[in-house]
Amino acid sequence: MTVPPRPAAGPRLVVVGDPAGRRVALFQDALRTAGLPGARVVSWPEVLRGRARFAAGETVRLDSPGEDPEADRLLRDVDDPARVEGSGLWYERFTAAAAGLADAVAEAGAALVDDPAELPVLFDKRLSHGRLRAAGVPVPESPTSGPTAPRVRGWADVRSLTALPGLRRVFVKLAHGSSASGVLAVETNGAGRFQATTSVERGPGGRLFNSLRVRRYTSEHEVAAIVDALAPDGLHVERWLPKAAQGGRTADLRVVVVGGRATHAVLRTSRSPMTNLHLGGARGDLAAARAAITAAGARWEDALDVCERAAAAFPGTRCVGVDLLPATGWRRFAVGEVNAFGDLLPGLTGLPGRGAEGLDTYAAQVAAEFPHPYDTGTTGTSTP
Structure with a gap:
C-alpha cells in the first residue's frame, strides 16, 4: 500500500550548513521524501559575520561547516583549505559562533534541534575522552584526556609519554581536528628510534598540508618538527590499540546513533592505521565482521551497546557518529x-x-524528529 504523504503544515525548518554541500542536499532530499517542505538554509559565513536571522516557530538544525571554503577561511584564517594548522582557532571561533547562534535562536522564539553547549566537548578530543571514560565507556588509554590532564607542549612531551607502559605505539591527534587531519600514528622501538605514519605533508617554510596520500616519516627530526608545529593548536595522545583486521586490512566501524539507538554501521578497512575513506580506506564486509564477532565469543548487540552508551554521554545531541575500535580477535x-x-x-x-x-x-x-502522523512502523514511503 502507499502511505499518504505528510501534510505540508508543520515546523518551519532551518538548516545551518553549506548551501552547496552534500550534507545539506542529502538532508533536503530526506525532507522531500518524507513529504515535508524543504528547509531554509543559512550559511555558516552568515552566522560568523553576525548576519543570520531566525523567526519565531522555526526549528533550527546545525550541520557541519566543513565543506564551505569561505567558512573555513573565516574560522581558521588560512589561505589554503589543505593547510593543517589553525584547528585551535577554528575551535575557538566555531564554538563561540554556535553559542551566539543559540542566543539568537532563543531570542527569536525559535528552537534548536541539538544543544550547542555540547559542541565544545564533542570537538575537543581531550574533553570528549574524559567524559566517555567518566561514563564508563571503554576508550583507548590516554594520559592527556580530561579537563585536568596536562597539556602536550611539543615533541619532548610526546617522546616522554611513549616511555610509559603500553604507550610505545600511540596516536597523536589534533585536539580539535577532524577527518584524520594532523593525525600521526607514532611508534618507537624503545631504543630511541621513532617513525610516524600520517597524511601530513611538509611544505615550504615548515608549513603543513593534508594529503590524500598516507606517508611514513622515519626520522625523529621530521616527526618532531611536525609535532612541534601542531602543538600550539592542542594535541591529544592515546594508545594505539591493535585493531581487528579483515582481508589483511585494518578494520574499524563507524556507527551512527540516532535518538539514542544505533541505526547504521559501516565497516572501514585500510592498509594504513587511518581507516578514513578519503585516505584510501574502503567499506568492508559488515556481515563478515558480525560473523567474526560471533565466532570470537562476543555479541554484535554488545558492540552496538558500547556506541549507544557513548552517545548517551551527549544527551543533547540527537545524532552522533561513533568510531568503534574492535580489538584484535x-x-x-x-x-x-x-x-x-x-x-x-x-x-x-x-x-x-x-x-x-x-x-x-x-x-x-x-x-x-518528525514522525509521520499515519506511520505504523513503515518507512513513510511506498511499501508493498
Whole structure:
C-alpha cells in the first residue's frame, strides 16, 4: 500500500550548513521524501559575520561547516583549505559562533534541534575522552584526556609519554581536528628510534598540508618538527590499540546513533592505521565482521551497546557518529571518537531491526524528529 504523504503544515525548518554541500542536499532530499517542505538554509559565513536571522516557530538544525571554503577561511584564517594548522582557532571561533547562534535562536522564539553547549566537548578530543571514560565507556588509554590532564607542549612531551607502559605505539591527534587531519600514528622501538605514519605533508617554510596520500616519516627530526608545529593548536595522545583486521586490512566501524539507538554501521578497512575513506580506506564486509564477532565469543548487540552508551554521554545531541575500535580477535571494543557531524555516509541504509531499515542516515533523523502522523512502523514511503 502507499502511505499518504505528510501534510505540508508543520515546523518551519532551518538548516545551518553549506548551501552547496552534500550534507545539506542529502538532508533536503530526506525532507522531500518524507513529504515535508524543504528547509531554509543559512550559511555558516552568515552566522560568523553576525548576519543570520531566525523567526519565531522555526526549528533550527546545525550541520557541519566543513565543506564551505569561505567558512573555513573565516574560522581558521588560512589561505589554503589543505593547510593543517589553525584547528585551535577554528575551535575557538566555531564554538563561540554556535553559542551566539543559540542566543539568537532563543531570542527569536525559535528552537534548536541539538544543544550547542555540547559542541565544545564533542570537538575537543581531550574533553570528549574524559567524559566517555567518566561514563564508563571503554576508550583507548590516554594520559592527556580530561579537563585536568596536562597539556602536550611539543615533541619532548610526546617522546616522554611513549616511555610509559603500553604507550610505545600511540596516536597523536589534533585536539580539535577532524577527518584524520594532523593525525600521526607514532611508534618507537624503545631504543630511541621513532617513525610516524600520517597524511601530513611538509611544505615550504615548515608549513603543513593534508594529503590524500598516507606517508611514513622515519626520522625523529621530521616527526618532531611536525609535532612541534601542531602543538600550539592542542594535541591529544592515546594508545594505539591493535585493531581487528579483515582481508589483511585494518578494520574499524563507524556507527551512527540516532535518538539514542544505533541505526547504521559501516565497516572501514585500510592498509594504513587511518581507516578514513578519503585516505584510501574502503567499506568492508559488515556481515563478515558480525560473523567474526560471533565466532570470537562476543555479541554484535554488545558492540552496538558500547556506541549507544557513548552517545548517551551527549544527551543533547540527537545524532552522533561513533568510531568503534574492535580489538584484535573481534572480542573487545573501545570508542575512538564521537563525531557531532558523523552522519555523512551516502547510500548507507539502516541496520535490520534497529528502526531505520531502508532509510539513510538523514532520512532516519527526519523520521525520528518528525514522525509521520499515519506511520505504523513503515518507512513513510511506498511499501508493498
